[in-house]
Amino acid sequence: MEESSKPITIQDVALRAGVSRATVSRVLNSHPSVAPDLRLRVQEAINALGYQPNRTARRLRANSSDVLGLIIPDIQNPVFVSVARGVEDEAYKHQMNVVLCNTDDNAAKQQAYLRILQSEQAGVIVAPTHSYDGEALRKVRDAGIAIVLIDRRLDDFETDTVLVDNVRGAALAVRHLVELGYQRIAMIAGLQTLSPGRERLEGYRQALLAAGREIDSELIAQGDFREQGGYEQMRRLMSLPNPPDAIFSSNSLTSLGMLRALRDLGLRAPQDVALVGFDDLPYADYMCPALTAVAQPAYEIGRQAVQLLLRRLQEPDAPATTITLQPRLIVRQSCGAALRQQSK
Amino acid sequence: MEESSKPITIQDVALRAGVSRATVSRVLNSHPSVAPDLRLRVQEAINALGYQPNRTARRLRANSSDVLGLIIPDIQNPVFVSVARGVEDEAYKHQMNVVLCNTDDNAAKQQAYLRILQSEQAGVIVAPTHSYDGEALRKVRDAGIAIVLIDRRLDDFETDTVLVDNVRGAALAVRHLVELGYQRIAMIAGLQTLSPGRERLEGYRQALLAAGREIDSELIAQGDFREQGGYEQMRRLMSLPNPPDAIFSSNSLTSLGMLRALRDLGLRAPQDVALVGFDDLPYADYMCPALTAVAQPAYEIGRQAVQLLLRRLQEPDAPATTITLQPRLIVRQSCGAALRQQSK
DNA sequence: CTGAAAGCGCTTACAG
DNA sequence: CTGAAAGCGCTTACAG
Numbered sequence: 001m002e003e004s005s006k007p008i009t010i011q012d013v014a015l016r017a018g019v020s021r022a023t024v025s026r027v028l029n030s031h032p033s034v035a036p037d038l039r040l041r042v043q044e045a046i047n048a049l050g051y052q053p054n055r056t057a058r059r060l061r062a063n064s065s066d067v068l069g070l071i072i073p074d075i076q077n078p079v080f081v082s083v084a085r086g087v088e089d090e091a092y093k094h095q096m097n098v099v100l101c102n103t104d105d106n107a108a109k110q111q112a113y114l115r116i117l118q119s120e121q122a123g124v125i126v127a128p129t130h131s132y133d134g135e136a137l138r139k140v141r142d143a144g145i146a147i148v149l150i151d152r153r154l155d156d157f158e159t160d161t162v163l164v165d166n167v168r169g170a171a172l173a174v175r176h177l178v179e180l181g182y183q184r185i186a187m188i189a190g191l192q193t194l195s196p197g198r199e200r201l202e203g204y205r206q207a208l209l210a211a212g213r214e215i216d217s218e219l220i221a222q223g224d225f226r227e228q229g230g231y232e233q234m235r236r237l238m239s240l241p242n243p244p245d246a247i248f249s250s251n252s253l254t255s256l257g258m259l260r261a262l263r264d265l266g267l268r269a270p271q272d273v274a275l276v277g278f279d280d281l282p283y284a285d286y287m288c289p290a291l292t293a294v295a296q297p298a299y300e301i302g303r304q305a306v307q308l309l310l311r312r313l314q315e316p317d318a319p320a321t322t323i324t325l326q327p328r329l330i331v332r333q334s335c336g337a338a339l340r341q342q343s344k
Numbered sequence: 345m346e347e348s349s350k351p352i353t354i355q356d357v358a359l360r361a362g363v364s365r366a367t368v369s370r371v372l373n374s375h376p377s378v379a380p381d382l383r384l385r386v387q388e389a390i391n392a393l394g395y396q397p398n399r400t401a402r403r404l405r406a407n408s409s410d411v412l413g414l415i416i417p418d419i420q421n422p423v424f425v426s427v428a429r430g431v432e433d434e435a436y437k438h439q440m441n442v443v444l445c446n447t448d449d450n451a452a453k454q455q456a457y458l459r460i461l462q463s464e465q466a467g468v469i470v471a472p473t474h475s476y477d478g479e480a481l482r483k484v485r486d487a488g489i490a491i492v493l494i495d496r497r498l499d500d501f502e503t504d505t506v507l508v509d510n511v512r513g514a515a516l517a518v519r520h521l522v523e524l525g526y527q528r529i530a531m532i533a534g535l536q537t538l539s540p541g542r543e544r545l546e547g548y549r550q551a552l553l554a555a556g557r558e559i560d561s562e563l564i565a566q567g568d569f570r571e572q573g574g575y576e577q578m579r580r581l582m583s584l585p586n587p588p589d590a591i592f593s594s595n596s597l598t599s600l601g602m603l604r605a606l607r608d609l610g611l612r613a614p615q616d617v618a619l620v621g622f623d624d625l626p627y628a629d630y631m632c633p634a635l636t637a638v639a640q641p642a643y644e645i646g647r648q649a650v651q652l653l654l655r656r657l658q659e660p661d662a663p664a665t666t667i668t669l670q671p672r673l674i675v676r677q678s679c680g681a682a683l684r685q686q687s688k
Numbered sequence: 689c690t691g692a693a694a695g696c697g698c699t700t701a702c703a704g
Numbered sequence: 705c706t707g708a709a710a711g712c713g714c715t716t717a718c719a720g
Binding site for chain 1 (some may be wrong): 351369394396397398400401403404418419425426428429436439441442443444445446456459460463464465467472483487488516560563600603604607625627630631632635
């Protein structure tokens with residue numbers, strides 16, 4: 001029975017239903033002004049033939065982008081996994097397709113993806129690689145592409161943005177450590193070229209100052225948001241003449257490095273040093289030590305970003321909106337809350 | 345200086361370079377027969393205007409799909425994260441875009457995504473939701489869409505496939521437990537509607553029989569590849585009059601449920617019961633207990649799947665190829681290898 | 689080596 | 705309410 005490998009087109013449907021292609025198109029797009037009987041005939045023809053409108057043609061003609069690009073550093077980073085899931089679920093609801101792009105925080109790769117997405121006419125959700133990516137993104141937007149920023153601020157580019165309150169999140173963590181009575185609270189900071197790196201450090205400072213503590217620059221280690229950086233800085237901190245009694249790490253990869261160093265040094269948390277991380281790890285409950293962490297609402301970031309993008313596609317000239325979501329502290333063992341509680 | 349919001353088209357380039365659109369197109373596609381001087385003029389015009397060819401138009405006309413759909417159960421499952429990364433990296437090399445789709449193992453959702461991808465003319469890489477999804481997929485292929493299966497076999501649909509040797513992987517794990525001297529080795533099996541579920545169970549059987557053991561059906565618990573199933577079956581197994589001294593779990597989610605049950609029961613691994621899981625967890629080294637696991641080469645599965653897809657697009661009528669990759673056992677603490685070693 | 693022209697599969701003013 | 709026709713931005717035989 002089968003023979004043709006040619007896909008079925010709107011023309012085939014029109015022929016079978018005995019109407020024009022225009023009418024089929026109107027039925028497809030549920031245009032109100034189609035006579036009920038014609039509508040029925042067309043529907044039947046569509047079903048009988050198993051017709052699927054060609055999206056490429058539709059996009060070209062209607063100039064409507066139902067494609068959405070998600071540019072993130074790395075899908076292997078748990079935060080971005082959740083963001084991606086949120087984006088995908090929300091996009092699916094609105095019948096949009098998500099194109100996934102990993103930059104590895106490499107500006108050239110980001111540029112390449114932006115080019116592709118631009119020529120795809122796709123809306124773009126991006127966690128930019130550097131604070132000074134604004135210029136590249138502006139060019140893309142000037143070409144008529146809607147852009148939503150997530151996770152990171154840009155120096156000189158204003159657009160719809162979904163952020164997390166990093167200052168508050170970091171302060172939450174550090175205040176918790178202060179309240180537990182730790183005296184020498186260190187931080188392994190993240191890249192200062194990215195706003196989360198700067199803001200989390202700022203939160204650390206604010207929380208200490210608010211508690212009447214002084215900032216000891218010796219206790220601020222400069223990490224790089226990667227595991228190796230976390231590992232090295234943890235070792236450095238613990239080999240100080242007067243090492244910290246608590247450490248706040250700036251993201252999940254840094255936390256992993258920190259945990260590896262902990263093990264290599266033969267130390268235990270919270271007994272030898274208390275640990276709190278920014279970013280929750282998916283299996284934190286099963287880790288030793290179970291890591292106390294500041295959790296971002298990552299799935300929600302993804303959802304909100306899609307919603308902003310959709311609004312922007314509707315109203316290209318609306319003023320730029322920034323949504324700031326609140327992180328929360330999840331207390332587990334590594335901070336020593338349980339231990340301290342007992343000894344009171 | 346800026347004013348137009350109209351995107352730049354091939355026509356604009358042709359005008360500026362003083363050639364026809366055909367010539368611009370030829371330069372774009374590095375067609376050999378273009379005079380060097382024209383080629384240069386066109387290149388200059390392209391650069392000067394910052395022209396990006398419209399991919400939608402190109403796709404429509406050339407009928408070439410540079411879009412690739414990846415249909416997986418859940419991007420939050422670590423195995424599929426790695427698969428996705430492999431797919432994305434390999435696709436990027438070949439300048440293809442990856443559209444990501446999560447089905448949550450829901451056949452209706454899979455169907456919806458297949459429809460979209462079909463109307464997108466995209467090649468598809470899919471981990472199907474059920475063994476009997478063959479019919480739905482056949483229809484898609486008959487519409488001219490290239491399909492590569494990953495992770496799971498289909499009952500009645502032959503196509504390019506990338507699999508892992510589940511039988512061997514499971515046998516590897518169970519043989520390891522046998523060699524460590526465990527006597528009552530249980531398994532929390534996975535969904536028997538999916539080939540990995542059946543094959544991993546088969547590997548368990550084979551390894552036991554090869555060791556001269558009998559199969560005790562009491563020790564085969566029926567899980568569902570989800571955390572809750574792992575949790576419940578673990579509790580059930582441990583409450584047997586004569587509980588197992590070792591348990592093999594059928595995937596990463598099952599392992600997590602198992603670990604949660606372990607904790608709730610106040611037991612320790614490997615002291616109270618030894619554990620080995622199929623699927624490696626990303627932070628297994630930091631977990632308590634550190635889980636011994638059979639690791640799939642997930643990133644490689646993704647890469648190979650893309651390569652099969654590309655070959656298929658080149659030669660639509662080539663015979664179907666199945667690639668089987670080997671998993672490997674990563675020994676950590678939960679199996680008790682270190683403990684047993686010492687006591688010898 | 690190059691251009692004029694047709695056409696990929698749709699949508700949408702424009703008439704009627 | 706419906707159809708004929710133009711056109712979205714490209715590519716590719718077909719002539720020359």
